[in-house]
Amino acid sequence: MDIASRPAEPVENTQIADAAPPPQAPPVIHREDYLPPAWLIPQVLLDFRLGVDATHVVSTLSVTRNPEGNGTSTLRLNGDQIAPLAVRVDGREVNDWRLDGPDLLVELTGEAHSVEVETAVNPAANSQLMGLYASNGMLCTQCEAEGFRRITFFPDRPDVLSTYSVKMRGDKAQFPVLLANGNCTATGEGEDGTHWAEWHDPWPKPSYLFALVAGDLVANHDTFTTMGGRKVDLNIWVRPGDEDRTQHAMDSLINSMKWDEEAFGREYDLDLFNIVAVSDFNMGAMENKGLNVFNTRYVLADPETATDADYDAVEGVIGHEYFHNWSGNRVTCRDWFQLSLKEGFTVLRDQMFSADMGSAAVKRIEDVRVLRIAQFPEDSGPLAHPIRPDSYQEISNFYTATVYNKGAEVIRMMRTMAGPERFRAGTDLYFARHDGEAATCEDFVKAIEDGAGLDLTQFRLWYSQAGTPQLTVELDHDGARTTLTLTQAVPATPGQPEKQPVPIPLRIALYDRDTGAHSGEQLVVLDKDTGSFTFDGFAKPPVLSINRGFSAPVAIDFARANEDLVFLAAHDDDPFARYEAMQGLVVQYLVAGVSGRLDDAARTEGRAAIGAAFAAVIDDPELDDLMRGELMILPAETYLAEQLLVADPGAIHAEREALKAWLGSECGEGLKALHDRAAAVPYGRDAAARGARKIKTQALTLIAAGDPAEGARRALAQYRAADTMTDRQGALMVLASLDAPERAEALADFHQRYTGNALVIDKWFSLQGSAFHPEVLEHIKALAGHGDFTMTNPNRVRALYMAAASNPVAFHDEGGEGYRMIGELIRKLDPVNPQTAARFVPVLGRWRRIEPVRAALMRAELERIAAVPTLSRDVREQVTKSLG
Ligand code: 0A1
Ligand code: ZN
Numbered sequence: 001m002d003i004a005s006r007p008a009e010p011v012e013n014t015q016i017a018d019a020a021p022p023p024q025a026p027p028v029i030h031r032e033d034y035l036p037p038a039w040l041i042p043q044v045l046l047d048f049r050l051g052v053d054a055t056h057v058v059s060t061l062s063v064t065r066n067p068e069g070n071g072t073s074t075l076r077l078n079g080d081q082i083a084p085l086a087v088r089v090d091g092r093e094v095n096d097w098r099l100d101g102p103d104l105l106v107e108l109t110g111e112a113h114s115v116e117v118e119t120a121v122n123p124a125a126n127s128q129l130m131g132l133y134a135s136n137g138m139l140c141t142q143c144e145a146e147g148f149r150r151i152t153f154f155p156d157r158p159d160v161l162s163t164y165s166v167k168m169r170g171d172k173a174q175f176p177v178l179l180a181n182g183n184c185t186a187t188g189e190g191e192d193g194t195h196w197a198e199w200h201d202p203w204p205k206p207s208y209l210f211a212l213v214a215g216d217l218v219a220n221h222d223t224f225t226t227m228g229g230r231k232v233d234l235n236i237w238v239r240p241g242d243e244d245r246t247q248h249a250m251d252s253l254i255n256s257m258k259w260d261e262e263a264f265g266r267e268y269d270l271d272l273f274n275i276v277a278v279s280d281f282n283m284g285a286m287e288n289k290g291l292n293v294f295n296t297r298y299v300l301a302d303p304e305t306a307t308d309a310d311y312d313a314v315e316g317v318i319g320h321e322y323f324h325n326w327s328g329n330r331v332t333c334r335d336w337f338q339l340s341l342k343e344g345f346t347v348l349r350d351q352m353f354s355a356d357m358g359s360a361a362v363k364r365i366e367d368v369r370v371l372r373i374a375q376f377p378e379d380s381g382p383l384a385h386p387i388r389p390d391s392y393q394e395i396s397n398f399y400t401a402t403v404y405n406k407g408a409e410v411i412r413m414m415r416t417m418a419g420p421e422r423f424r425a426g427t428d429l430y431f432a433r434h435d436g437e438a439a440t441c442e443d444f445v446k447a448i449e450d451g452a453g454l455d456l457t458q459f460r461l462w463y464s465q466a467g468t469p470q471l472t473v474e475l476d477h478d479g480a481r482t483t484l485t486l487t488q489a490v491p492a493t494p495g496q497p498e499k500q501p502v503p504i505p506l507r508i509a510l511y512d513r514d515t516g517a518h519s520g521e522q523l524v525v526l527d528k529d530t531g532s533f534t535f536d537g538f539a540k541p542p543v544l545s546i547n548r549g550f551s552a553p554v555a556i557d558f559a560r561a562n563e564d565l566v567f568l569a570a571h572d573d574d575p576f577a578r579y580e581a582m583q584g585l586v587v588q589y590l591v592a593g594v595s596g597r598l599d600d601a602a603r604t605e606g607r608a609a610i611g612a613a614f615a616a617v618i619d620d621p622e623l624d625d626l627m628r629g630e631l632m633i634l635p636a637e638t639y640l641a642e643q644l645l646v647a648d649p650g651a652i653h654a655e656r657e658a659l660k661a662w663l664g665s666e667c668g669e670g671l672k673a674l675h676d677r678a679a680a681v682p683y684g685r686d687a688a689a690r691g692a693r694k695i696k697t698q699a700l701t702l703i704a705a706g707d708p709a710e711g712a713r714r715a716l717a718q719y720r721a722a723d724t725m726t727d728r729q730g731a732l733m734v735l736a737s738l739d740a741p742e743r744a745e746a747l748a749d750f751h752q753r754y755t756g757n758a759l760v761i762d763k764w765f766s767l768q769g770s771a772f773h774p775e776v777l778e779h780i781k782a783l784a785g786h787g788d789f790t791m792t793n794p795n796r797v798r799a800l801y802m803a804a805a806s807n808p809v810a811f812h813d814e815g816g817e818g819y820r821m822i823g824e825l826i827r828k829l830d831p832v833n834p835q836t837a838a839r840f841v842p843v844l845g846r847w848r849r850i851e852p853v854r855a856a857l858m859r860a861e862l863e864r865i866a867a868v869p870t871l872s873r874d875v876r877e878q879v880t881k882s883l884g
Contacts, residue, residue, distance in 0.1 A: 026393040026873040031337040031478035037155055038069035038076075039108070041162045042204075046152070050170030050214050052134045057119045059152040061162075064112045074574040075115065077104040077153035080131075080146065084153060088116040104153040117153045126150075126833045127792055135280035136239065138215025139175070140293055144286060145336055145395045148207035158333045159438040160206035168212060169196040175214035177237065181205070181289045183272055201289055203269065204436065211288030213237070213276045218248040222253055226268050227261045236299060237276040245300040248311055252318040259319070259353050264427060266326040275299065275318075279758055282794050282835050283399065284317050287324030294321070297759055297795060303683065305760050307726040308690050315357060326431060334438040335397045340387040340463075341441045343399075344407020348415075351408060359687060361575035365630045367552045368576070371409065372639045374679065375401035376468055376555070380642065382845050382882050384466040384493035388441045393877040396835045402466070409553035410462045414445075416505050416551050418452035419524070420869075426451030436675065448540065448816070458527060462501045466493040467504055471526070475556035477541035480512065487530045488554070494881070503527040507551040509533055509574070510542035516571055521548060543567055545581075548574040555642075560584075562609035569613045570620075575627060582617070582631050585610055586659070590635070591643050593655040610659070611666045623689025624680070632698045634660065637808045641849065648851045649812035657705070657772070664706020666782055671706075675699040675714060683723050697730030704734045712740035719746050729763055736771035761788055762799035769803030769810070776810045778815050791829055794836045801825050805843045812850075816857035819844060823861035826875060827868055834872030841865075841875060845882030 045060040053327075063075060079102045087097045087106060090113055098105045106115060126133035132141050141151065149156040166180040172195040182201025189195050220243055234253060236246045253275065260266040272289045277458025281295040299316035301310055327349060328342035355363040378384060378401055385398070387407040392398055403643060415423040429451030430444055437443075440465050449456045472487040486506075490499035504526045509518040524533050535542070543564045547556060565588075568581035589606035592598045598606065617623065617631045637656060641647035664671065674695055679691035700718060706709020715734040716876040722728035732750055735743045747768070754760035765788075768779050783789060783800055788795055804810045804821065811818040822840055830839040847858035863870070866879045 001156050006796045009637075013102075026876060028391050030391055031335070031389070032393045034335050035070065036068045037066055037157065037160050038074070039073045039155065040064050040066045041155060041160055044154075044162045044164045046164065046166045046210075048166070048168040048170075048212065050139055050168055051141065051173060052124050052137065052174075053122055055121050055123055055139070057121065057152050059119070059154070060114060060116045061154070062112070063108065063115050068677045073107055075106045075108050076100070076155065077115075077117065078102070078146070078149040078156040079104055079119075079153045081151060082119045082121060082153070084117075085118040085120060087118075088114075088413070090114050091116075100817060102149070107138060116522065118698070119152050121151060127556075128835065129280055129282050129833060129834065131793070132212070135278045136215075137174070138213065138217065138239075138278070139170075140213045140215075140276065140278050141288075142282065142286060142293065143209040143210050143288070145399075146208075148210055151506060154207050156207050157335065158206040158208055159335065161206055161332070161436075163204050164199075164201045164210060166199045166212065168199075168214060169194050170214050175216070177213070177215060177217045179211075179213040179237070179274055179276065179291055181209070181211055181291050182270060183290075201270075203289060203329070205289050205329060206438065209287070209289045209329055209332075211286070211291040211293055213278075213291065213293065216240065217276065218243050220250050222250050222254065224257050224268070224273075226257070226488055228267050228269070230271065232257075232268055232270070233272045235272075235274045237274060238296075238299065242277070242296075242300055245302045245305070246277075247298045248301045249314055249318055252315040253322060255315075255357060256297045256319040256322040256353060259347075259356060260323055260326070262351060263352065263356070264326070264349065264424070264431075266323075266431070268325065269330070270700070275321075279795070280793055282833070287321045287328055289325070289329050290320045294318075295795065297762075300759060301723045303685075303726075305725055305754070305757060307724075307729050308693060310725070311685075312354065312358070316350050316354045319353040320346055323349040323353070330436065331431060332438045334440050336398070337389055338394070338440050339395075339398060340403045340407035341409075341439060341444055344387060344403045344411055345444070347404050347408035348411045349621050351412075353822050359624075359626050361865075362626045362630055364549060364576050365579045367405075367408075369633075371401070372642070373636050375405050375553075376642050377638060377846060378402055378842065379406070379468045379493070379875045381489065381842070381849070382494060382884065383842055383878065386464050386466045386496075388463045390464075390495075394838070394873045396874055397838055397877055406553055410549075411444075413462070413503075413505050413552060414448050414452070414456070414459070415452065416507070416523070416549075417503075418454055422452040422454075423448070426454075427590060438762070448552065457728050458858040459503050461500055465490055465499055465502065466496055467491040467499065469504060469552075469554045470553075471504065471554045471556045473544070473546060473556060475541065475544050477538065480536055480538065482535040482538050482542055484508075484524075484533045484535070485530065486524075486533075488526055489529075496882070501527065501529050502552055504552045506546055507548040507574075509545040509548060509572075509577075510538065511545060511567070511571070512538060512542060513540045513567075516567075518542075518545070518573075521574075523551075545572050545574060545577045547580070548572075548577045550576055550580075562588075562606065566609050566613050569631070579630055582613060583635050587611055587635050587640065587643060590640055590652070590655050590659065593659075594648065594651045595644070607659075607662060607666075608830065610661065614663055614667050615670060618667060618674055624687065625649075625695045626687055627691075629691065629694035629698050632695065632702075638806075642697045645849070646851055647849055649808050649854065650814060653772075653808045653812075660702060660705035662706075664702040664704070664711075666706075668706050669705065671699045671703050672710075672714075675703060679718065679721070693724065693726040693730070696727065697733070700730065700734050704738060708738055708740065712738050716746060719749075725760070729767070733767050733771075736767045737773050741773060753754075758793075758795070762795050765789070765799040766795065766803040769800045770807045772807070772809050774809075776804075776807065777813055777821070780804050780810060780821065791832050793835060797825075797829065797833075797836060798839075801840065805840060811843065814854075816854070816861075819858050819861045823864055826865050828873050830868070831870070834874040837872070838874035838878050841878035841882055845878070847882075 027352035041061045043062040047058040049056040102795050123134040130147040178197035180199035185200045186198040215632040217237040219237045222234045226234045270290045277296045277299040285294040327345045336843045417574045426448035430447035467490045469490045476483045509521045511518045565585040567580045572578040678692040715731045719731035847855040
């Protein structure tokens with residue numbers, strides 16, 4: 001039976017249920033329990049006989065006793081769903097090995113040995129996509145975090161660094177291209193149509209950075225000469241037919257290599273850099289040494305099939321993986337609790353790179369939006385954890401927005417406090433000090449402290465405490481003196497009831513109401529529960545611009561007059577603060593609305609202020625369109641829910657939609673003019689043309705909210721005239737939410753036009769899953785039965801169901817249908833791909849912050865999942881914590 005169609009629920013028989021052992025809680029691993037490895041593996045030889053259904057692996061480890069280890073004679077080699085076919089020590093077969101659960105234990109008497117282990121795996125049956133698996137007839141690996149142990153037995157922990165030599169043999173017709181880490185050192189022909197290749201990676205690395213790829217692939221090839229004069233061959237490998245869609249990825253790679261030299265002094269260290277695109281992948285991409293493996297989504301791009309946002313994502317992920325070569329590979333992590341050491345820092349580096357490649361202002365706004373939508377809810381829910389967690393059951397569950405995005409914000413704060421030059425001195429010291437090592441977050445902080453000359457004693461709390469600090473702001477004006485009083489509270493989170501104040505660096509400016517100007521930005525650091533800062537020289541109360549550039553990842557509670565927000569939205573010279581003022585205006589209004597605090601007069605006043613600010617944004621000739629587009633984006637419903645202790649998602653949706661409709665008609669003429677102007681801008685990849693495309697769809701969304709018939713008419717025209725995916729997808733997105741005849745026509749055309757192009761068909765699923773259409777749940781059910789839907793491809797599963805789970809109309813359906821749908825998905829997907837299944841649990845885990853009727857339904861769904869006795873460790877951990 002196909003694994004995906006196994007019955008998901010236990011048989012309803014109380015006798016069976018009673019007899020079944022209770023589900024076992026997976027063991028908890030604690031950061032404090034770290035012990036150095038007992039044995040080191042300076043060298044690894046791997047010999048692969050490749051086959052899609054059966055791959056045979058011989059691994060030869062040179063094993064030496066670690067002088068810093070505990071002296072045990074037992075060598076523990078981790079395994080996961082593999083069995084040893086043979087074990088040899090110093091060339092002689094031994095039989096006294098034992099299995100301890102999934103691990104292989106071998107007794108060693110001396111100080112250094114050669115240990116050889118044979119295993120066999122079935123890549124075609126590997127639906128988890130961890131270890132060695134088959135994707136579209138090719139073979140590839142994913143080893144981070146603990147996938148290497150699904151290929152061969154090994155001390156699969158990041159502090160065991162080895163040099164790898166790999167030999168692989170396989171059918172030449174099936175696998176014409178054979179790739180591994182490092183450089184190719186020899187190739188040859190074998191018998192029966194086979195061929196082989198040997199690869200050697202001179203840089204010691206942990207097992208999670210191992211990679212192998214074999215398949216029928218073609219490359220876009222280029223070269224890059226490093227600052228030290230090394231000529232590097234660059235290849236982007238894709239399936240034949242996709243090569244014309246790789247140029248943007250190649251340009252992004254070359255830009256990344258150059259940028260890392262200039263911004264961080266980091267030079268590439270091999271003669272070859274390979275990227276391979278695979279269509280079945282659990283995450284975005286993987287930084288394996290010299291052989292990055294990418295989800296096709298972050299490689300393939302052309303104007304016909306990729307939106308401008310997709311182009312940006314390709315650039316950002318290519319940069320991210322490339323930057324890992326130093327922040328992650330040359331300096332790696334001692335243990336998985338240190339994940340943010342490489343991820344937080346590398347996200348910061350990719351954010352800085354993208355900012356330098358395009359509009360820094362827009363990039364900052366986008367990054368903060370992601371943080372608020374994805375990380376803030378995580379930090380205030382049952383799965384909250386510090387950027388350096390203290391414990392885990394399944395490490396895959398800790399590749400989170402907290403570790404990645406809050407991790408980046410924490411390092412960004414150090415940069416803000418040090419200034420760019422001193423921060424660079426700190427990172428230079430970090431790389432010099434720890435090159436070739438498996439380091440800790442503490443090592444990083446110490447290097448920044450020493451190199452940048454900062455005292456980060458108290459700042460370390462950002463690594464150990466979870467929860468988004470809440471900052472209350474008061475501004476008093478008395479005579480000529482202005483006093484700013486700041487109060488912080490770090491909320492309690494699971495396992496951390498008491499918190500200490502953290503240093504919060506805030507870039508601020510005070511605007512003089514009469515002149516409309518400020519006399520310079522300042523950095524204030526609040527490092528106590530409460531602090532006051534005084535300013536002289538203002539005849540009238542100044543207008544405060546605070547947390548400029550989002551200098552600290554905090555939530556701010558500052559009740560202020562609409563008039564001040566309108567002023568900042570129009571005048572602030574910090575683009576982020578301008579966006580923030582616009583958001584603040586809308587958030588204040590919508591939150592008051594859903595809380596029943598808006599009487600008619602306040603509603604009229606609130607709308608008038610928002611309408612005036614919007615009209616100014618639409619008309620402001622000084623604004624570029626990319627920035628105009630940002631200012632026109634209304635706060636997300638999840639972010640609005642985050643402002644409330646207990647949220648009613650239905651009320652939030654209704655209030656936000658009502659504002660959209662009001663804005664659409666109030667600013668209708670301006671929006672139509674904007675849409676017409678943008679539609680006349682010819683195609684280009686420059687900022688002006690991209691900006692025009694961005695506002696085109698923003699305007700269309702609001703026009704459709706105000707006047708659905710006019711919206712549908714314009715959307716269909718935009719769809720038909722589209723010469724880019726940006727315009728086509730934007731138009732289809734608007735149509736997908738409308739109950740209009742144009743909808744079906746455009747959706748059918750889109751599917752037919754892009755049949756066979758998986759990434760675009762993903763968009764087709766996703767657009768319908770995220771539509772605010774009254775029948776969206778029926779649509780999603782029908783799509784789940786569509787011939788193009790499959791549970792085995794994570795991109796397709798996410799396209800439909802992440803869209804559904806993030807769509808308030810579908811997910812928060814009053815009857816609980818959306819919760820049941822996601823619960824059922826988790827139960828069905830878990831046996832196929834637990835890592836991807838576990839990603840859907842946190843949305844249900846938000847139940848405590850949702851009104852009681854829905855909360856009960858969400859909780860019931862979590863309980864239904866928890867009752868499955870065979871749950872994976874991944875889903876079990878998330879569900880248990882979400883219920884607890
Ligand atoms: N290190 C990668 C993320 C990654 C983690 C786990 C994976 O397993 C499926 C894959 C990729 C990054 O930060 O890009
Ligand atoms: Zn990363």
